[in-house]
Amino acid sequence: DTAVSQTPKYLVTQMGNDKSIKCEQNLGHDTMYWYKQDSKKFLKIMFSYNNKELIINETVPNRFSPKSPDKAHLNLHINSLELGDSAVYFCASSQGTNEKLFFGSGTQLSVL
Amino acid sequence: KQEVTQIPAALSVPEGENLVLNCSFTDSAIYNLQWFRQDPGKGLTSLLLIQSSQREQTSGRLNASLDKSSGRSTLYIAASQPGDSATYLCAVAMNMRGKLVFGAGTILRVKS
Numbered sequence: 001d002t003a004v005s006q007t008p009k010y011l012v013t014q015m016g017n018d019k020s021i022k023c024e025q026n027l028g029h030d031t032m033y034w035y036k037q038d039s040k041k042f043l044k045i046m047f048s049y050n051n052k053e054l055i056i057n058e059t060v061p062n063r064f065s066p067k068s069p070d071k072a073h074l075n076l077h078i079n080s081l082e083l084g085d086s087a088v089y090f091c092a093s094s095q096g097t098n099e100k101l102f103f104g105s106g107t108q109l110s111v112l
Numbered sequence: 113k114q115e116v117t118q119i120p121a122a123l124s125v126p127e128g129e130n131l132v133l134n135c136s137f138t139d140s141a142i143y144n145l146q147w148f149r150q151d152p153g154k155g156l157t158s159l160l161l162i163q164s165s166q167r168e169q170t171s172g173r174l175n176a177s178l179d180k181s182s183g184r185s186t187l188y189i190a191a192s193q194p195g196d197s198a199t200y201l202c203a204v205a206m207n208m209r210g211k212l213v214f215g216a217g218t219i220l221r222v223k224s
Contacts, residue, residue: 041216043201044214048211050209097210100146101156103148106153
């Protein structure tokens with residue numbers, strides 16, 4: 001059983017489209033995150049939810065909207081996709097806000 | 113603004129060697145520091161987490177040390193194996209909300 005699973009693994013789409021990435025964790029963790037890894041491999045946090053409450057919202061364009069329907073799920077919806085959104089998006093979870101992180105395997109987003 | 117630097121950017125060693133990866137950070141007011149490994153096309157795996165009050169953590173052949181006052185951490189890998197080949201990243205938590213700031217990573221290759 002995969003602890004943190006995200007779908008899809010690959011996402012290729014045209015500029016201007018709207019897309020979603022889904023994430024689920026079966027570890028019973030309270031906190032979930034979205035990270036973005038750019039082409040230079042730098043990882044930067046985008047959002048964090050603790051018990052369905054948004055606790056970290058970095059300087060991310062409004063086109064990115066996270067949604068946490070319950071503690072085990074954190075989805076990422078992106079409107080009006082741009083070329084610069086191409087990256088690998090990682091979902092992660094942890095028991096508390098400063099515990100070990102468990103990462104999903106990533107979603108490679110390519111905007112053409 | 114916290115900046116995390118990892119040296120070297122890449123390292124190639126023969127199997128069996130002991131090696132040290134370095135991580136430095138500019139703001140010593142951290143909550144904890146984590147070391148991760150990332151395999152190509154995969155997510156990150158947390159290796160060790162050191163709380164700000166701790167000096168080191170050990171797991172098997174891995175030992176991580178933390179010198180908060182000087183803004184440095186090292187990851188020591190004993191008796192390296194080809195399976196250790198991966199990118200190693202360090203990340204510091206700046207506050208209780210769990211925001212991690214990552215370094216760019218060290219690409220390690222262990223030759224058999």
